[in-house]
Amino acid sequence: MDWGTILSQFRGIHTLIMIAIFVGICIWAFSPKRRSENDKAAHLVFEDEEIDARTREQQRGSKDDE
Template identity: 45%
Template sequence: MDINDLRGISTLFLMITFIGMCFWAYNRKRKTAFDEAANLPFADEELNQATMQEEVKNG
């Protein structure tokens, strides 16, 4: 076994890992979890608006 065999094995391992991650990311079972995670930055906006409205009312 020389360095070229090691390079080939590592390339194959990384390719299989990448394909596995793609299948994991685009799996239909994960869609709801990813949609919820995508909307997390907007969840704070409603809280901030409510807080700002209370501050305006209180002076």
């Protein structure tokens, strides 16, 4: 076998391994066990907005007290 054939086989095997890793990560990320973690991550943005709203209300309340 020459180097061209070996390199070609290596590229094919490498591609198959990368596809298998990608599919494995997708299955892991969207598995039912990860649903609660994914929901928590999806709502992180909204938690920041709630904190900002509470801070604004507290600042308004302190201005009214003056």
